Amino acid sequence: MPEKHLRIALAGNPNSGKTTIFNALTGARQHVGNYPGVTVEHKQGTCTLDGRRILVTDLPGTYSLTAHSPDEVVARDFIINEPPDVVVDIVDAGNLERNLYLAVQFMELRVPLVLAFNMIDMAESRGMRFDYPQLEAMLGVRIIPTVGNKGRGIRELLKAAVEAAEHPQPPQRPSLRYGRDVVRELDTLEQMVAGEPALARYPARWVALKLIEGDDEVCDTVRKSAAAADAIVARAAESTARLEKIYHDSTEIIIAESRYGFISGVCERAVKSTVETRHDMSDQIDKVVTGPLLGIPIFLLLMLAMFYLVFRLGGPPMEWIEALFGWLGGQVENLLPPGHLRSLLTDGIIAGVGGVLVFVPNIVLLFLAISFLEDSGYMARAAFIMDPIMSRIGLHGKSFIPLMLGFGCSVPAIMATRTLDNRRDRFVTILVAPLMSCGARLPVYILLAGAFFPKEAAGYVIFSLYVLGVAVAVVMARLFRKFLLPGPATPFVMELPPYRLPTLRGMLIHVWERTRLYVRKAATVILAFSVLIWALSTFPRNAALERDYEARLVSAQGDEAQALRSELLLQRQQYSFAGRFGRIMVPVLQPAGLGDWRLGTALFAGLGAKEVVVSTLGTLFSLSDADEESAQLRTALREHLSPLQAYAFMVFVLLYIPCIATVVIIKKETASWRWPLFAVGYTTALAWVASTIVFQLGMLLGLG
Amino acid sequence: MLETILVIVIVLIAAGAAARFIYRSLTGKGTPCGKCGSCPLSDSCSGWCENAGEKASK
Numbered sequence A: 001m002p003e004k005h006l007r008i009a010l011a012g013n014p015n016s017g018k019t020t021i022f023n024a025l026t027g028a029r030q031h032v033g034n035y036p037g038v039t040v041e042h043k044q045g046t047c048t049l050d051g052r053r054i055l056v057t058d059l060p061g062t063y064s065l066t067a068h069s070p071d072e073v074v075a076r077d078f079i080i081n082e083p084p085d086v087v088v089d090i091v092d093a094g095n096l097e098r099n100l101y102l103a104v105q106f107m108e109l110r111v112p113l114v115l116a117f118n119m120i121d122m123a124e125s126r127g128m129r130f131d132y133p134q135l136e137a138m139l140g141v142r143i144i145p146t147v148g149n150k151g152r153g154i155r156e157l158l159k160a161a162v163e164a165a166e167h168p169q170p171p172q173r174p175s176l177r178y179g180r181d182v183v184r185e186l187d188t189l190e191q192m193v194a195g196e197p198a199l200a201r202y203p204a205r206w207v208a209l210k211l212i213e214g215d216d217e218v219c220d221t222v223r224k225s226a227a228a229a230d231a232i233v234a235r236a237a238e239s240t241a242r243l244e245k246i247y248h249d250s251t252e253i254i255i256a257e258s259r260y261g262f263i264s265g266v267c268e269r270a271v272k273s274t275v276e277t278r279h280d281m282s283d284q285i286d287k288v289v290t291g292p293l294l295g296i297p298i299f300l301l302l303m304l305a306m307f308y309l310v311f312r313l314g315g316p317p318m319e320w321i322e323a324l325f326g327w328l329g330g331q332v333e334n335l336l337p338p339g340h341l342r343s344l345l346t347d348g349i350i351a352g353v354g355g356v357l358v359f360v361p362n363i364v365l366l367f368l369a370i371s372f373l374e375d376s377g378y379m380a381r382a383a384f385i386m387d388p389i390m391s392r393i394g395l396h397g398k399s400f401i402p403l404m405l406g407f408g409c410s411v412p413a414i415m416a417t418r419t420l421d422n423r424r425d426r427f428v429t430i431l432v433a434p435l436m437s438c439g440a441r442l443p444v445y446i447l448l449a450g451a452f453f454p455k456e457a458a459g460y461v462i463f464s465l466y467v468l469g470v471a472v473a474v475v476m477a478r479l480f481r482k483f484l485l486p487g488p489a490t491p492f493v494m495e496l497p498p499y500r501l502p503t504l505r506g507m508l509i510h511v512w513e514r515t516r517l518y519v520r521k522a523a524t525v526i527l528a529f530s531v532l533i534w535a536l537s538t539f540p541r542n543a544a545l546e547r548d549y550e551a552r553l554v555s556a557q558g559d560e561a562q563a564l565r566s567e568l569l570l571q572r573q574q575y576s577f578a579g580r581f582g583r584i585m586v587p588v589l590q591p592a593g594l595g596d597w598r599l600g601t602a603l604f605a606g607l608g609a610k611e612v613v614v615s616t617l618g619t620l621f622s623l624s625d626a627d628e629e630s631a632q633l634r635t636a637l638r639e640h641l642s643p644l645q646a647y648a649f650m651v652f653v654l655l656y657i658p659c660i661a662t663v664v665i666i667k668k669e670t671a672s673w674r675w676p677l678f679a680v681g682y683t684t685a686l687a688w689v690a691s692t693i694v695f696q697l698g699m700l701l702g703l704g
Numbered sequence B: 001m002l003e004t005i006l007v008i009v010i011v012l013i014a015a016g017a018a019a020r021f022i023y024r025s026l027t028g029k030g031t032p033c034g035k036c037g038s039c040p041l042s043d044s045c046s047g048w049c050e051n052a053g054e055k056a057s058k
Helices: A018-026 A070-081 A093-109 A120-125 A132-139 A154-166 A180-194 A204-213 A216-225 A229-247 A251-270 A281-289 A295-335 A340-357 A360-376 A378-392 A397-405 A410-419 A423-435 A439-452 A455-484 A504-538 A543-555 A558-575 A577-592 A597-605 A611-623 A633-640 A643-655 A660-670 A674-700 B002-027
Strands: A006-012 A043-049 A052-058 A086-092 A113-118 A128-130 A142-145 A271-273
Touching: A006 A018, A006 A070, A006 A093, A006 A154, A018 A043, A018 A052, A018 A086, A018 A113, A018 A154, A043 A154, A052 A154, A070 A093, A086 A093, A086 A154, A093 A113, A093 A120, A093 A128, A093 A132, A093 A204, A093 A251, A113 A120, A113 A154, A120 A128, A132 A142, A132 A251, A142 A154, A180 A204, A180 A229, A180 A251, A204 A216, A204 A229, A204 A251, A216 A229, A229 A251, A251 A271, A281 A295, A281 A378, A295 A340, A295 A360, A295 A378, A295 A439, A295 A455, A340 A504, A340 A611, A340 B002, A360 A378, A360 A439, A360 A504, A378 A397, A378 A455, A397 A410, A397 A423, A397 A455, A410 A423, A410 A660, A423 A455, A423 A660, A423 A674, A439 A455, A439 A611, A439 A633, A439 A643, A455 A643, A455 A674, A504 A577, A504 A597, A504 A611, A504 B002, A543 A558, A558 A577, A558 A611, A577 A597, A577 A674, A597 A611, A597 A643, A611 A633, A643 A674, A660 A674, A660 B002
Parallel strands: A006 A052, A006 A086, A086 A113, A113 A142
Antiparallel strands: A043 A052, A128 A271
C-alpha cells in the first residue's frame, strides 16, 4: 500500500512570499517575481519532516475567497474539493491588516490553519512589533514568524503545520462580530443548509455566509445539489434584501466591513509600531522613480542600459565561443575528406548549432538584468508607470505585467493573463503579448546588429526594436479594444510591493534555468532543424549541372576556379528544396528588402522556434561560402545584405507569427482556434507592413 | 557508401526529432501543465517541458 502523504496547501495574498516559502520547503526552483500574480495555477512539490512525506501545494495568490477571478476560483476549489490536511496562510507581516482578510476567510471555512508571518525582518525594521501569544489567542491559530528568502522559520513552520495536520483541532470561530441582524439571518440559513446531505462537505455556516454575500458559485452549487434548493435560495434572497434595507449597503460590503473591523481590532491590540513608517525607503525611491516627470524617462534609460550592457559585456565572451566553433570546424575539415558528411558536420551542425550557442553570454546577461529588475520590485513600478498609458488605450497597468513577462517568453506571459478579471482585457493582452520581443529573438538582433552597425550603436539598435515592440503592442491593443473587443475599462489600483534587494541565489537560479533551457534547445530542437535545413538546402543535386561545372573546373585556374566554385554552390542551393521554396517567397518579401531567398527560408524555419532563424542563416550562408576557411556568419551576411535590409529583417522577426508553442498556448487559454489563427494572421500582416515601411522609407531617405 | 548511409541515418533521426517537436507543440503536449514546480509560469518555461502531464508532481 502506498504511503499516504501529509498534504499542506500554501495560500496567501499575491506577493506575500508564498512561492519563496514553497521553494524553501520543497527545494523547487519556482520562479519568484516581486510583483503580484506570478502564480496563477497551483503547483506541487514534496518535502520530508522526521521521515514523514509531505506534499506541498502552492496555490495562486488571492486577496479573498470570493470567486471574483480565475485564480481565486482555483484556490477556493482546491481547498473545498481536495481538502488539504492543513492550510498554511503566508501573511506579509508588513501589510498585516490586508493579509489577514484572507486568513479570516479560512477561519470561516473552518480548515486547519497555520499562519506564517513572512518577511518579518522587513516589518520589524519598519518598527512593527508583534505580540504573538495575544495574536494566537485572538485568532485561534498558530503563528510562525518567517523570512522566506533567508530560510528563517521554515522548519518551525513545517513542524507547526504537521502538528496542526496530525492533531486537527477545528479552529475556534474568530470572535468576529457580523452584527446581530446578520447573525440572525446566518443562523436561520445555517440550519437550512445543515439539513442538506448534498452540501455536507461544506461547512454549513460558511455556505450561509456565502449565500448572504451573494457568491454566484455557491448559489449555483446550492441550486444544483440541494433538495430544498428553492427554499434556501429564496430565504437567502430575503435575508439579503432585509440586511441591505437595514444597513443601506450591499451585504458583500457589510460582511467585508465586519471582517476588517475584527482585523483592525486584533492589530490594534497586538501590533505596535515604534517608529513613523510613512516615509520609508521604498516611498522615498518611489517619489522619484514613479513620479510623473521622471518615471518614463527612468524606465526607458534602464531598458537602454540593459540592452547596451547585454551587447557590450556579452561581446568578448561571444567572440571566444565563436572562435571555439571556428576552430572546431577547422578540425573537422582537416580530419574528414570533402563530402556530404564533412559538409553536414561543418555547414549544418557546427554552423547551425554553433551560430545559436555563441549567444549564451548575452542570454545570461539579459536574464540577469531582467531577474534583478523583477526581484527588486522595479517591474511592478514599470507597470505602475505604464498605467496612465494603458488606461488611455483601454487597458490597465495590470495588463502590463504579463507583457513584461513576454520579454522572457510569450508562453508564460499569455498564461499570466489569467490574473486579469475582465475577459476583454485578457484577450486583448493575449493578442498583443507576442509582440513583446522574447528572449529567443535576441540572438537574431545581436547577430545582425553586430554585423551591420558599429559596436557603439548596436545596443541602441536592439533597444529600438524592443521599444518598437512595446509601441506596436500599445497601438494594436488600442485598436483591438476599440474595434474588436469594445467595452468599458475596468478600474484597478496597482499594488506596489516594497523594494527588496534581490538575493544572488534567486537571480542565479533564474539565469541558470534560462541558460540551461537555451542550451538544451540548441542541443535538441535546433540541432535537428540544422540537420534538416542542411539536407533541404543540399539536395536534390542536378547531375547535369555538376558534370558541366566539373568539366569547366578542370581547365580553370586561380581566381577563375574560385569564381566557378562559388557559382556552382549558388546554383546547387537554388536547385535544392530549400532554394526552390525560398524563391517562392521572394516576390512577397521583395518590397520589404528581403529579396534574398535565404532570408525567406530562415523566416519560415523560425516558425518552430525563433532561434532557428539564426541557425538556418548559419547553415545557408555557410553552404554558399566557397572558401576552405569558413568565414564568420556576420562577414558572410555583410557581403549579401545592406544595414537597411538587416534592420527590416529584424523588424520582421520582431513582429511576425509567434512560435508554435505560443500559438498553441493562445488556443489553450482562449479555448478556441479562432484567436490563435487571428494572431497568426495579424502579426504576419503587421510584420510585412512594418518592414516594408522601414525599407521603403529608408530607401527614400537614401539609407539603402 | 558508408558515408552516405551515415548521412541518411542522421538526417532521418533529425527529421523524426523535428516532427516530434512540431507534433508535441501542435497538440499542446509539450506545453506547461502548471504542476511540476520547476517550469510553469516562471519565465524560464520554454513551452516544451518534458515533465508536462506525466510528472505532475516532482
